[in-house]
Amino acid sequence: MKLLKITMNSNLGKYLIIIGACIILAGIIIYFFHDKLQWIGKLPGDIRIEKENFRFYFPLTTMLLASLLVSLLIRLLKHF
Known part of the structure; x- marks a missing residue:
């Protein structure tokens, strides 16, 4: 049985710090x-179906907006 060997480098540490800072910033906001x-979650394009014993919610527009913001943030971080 081979053990999984994880190699750590300075990039991994940098990414963990950035992820932690983003989580802290999101929590503060x-x-x-x-x-x-x-x-x-209440944007036009978010799908919401509510009936007597059934609720379905699919935040399509919110997810697209969040994806765009995360993509821009990652692109900005890679630039520097």
């Missing part, structure tokens, strides 16, 4: 501005 972020 949500904590202080939660009342102003009510529109997230």
Whole structure:
């Protein structure tokens, strides 16, 4: 049985720090501005079906917007 060998380099550490900073930043934004972020998930194009005993919610536009923002952030980070 071979053990999985994980090699760590400086890039992995840098990426972990960046991911941690992004999570902390998102937490701060949500904590202080939660009342102003009510529109997230209620954009035009988000699919919502509510019936008597059934709810279906698919935030299509919200996911597209989040994907665009994350893609721009990653592209910006790779540039520097």
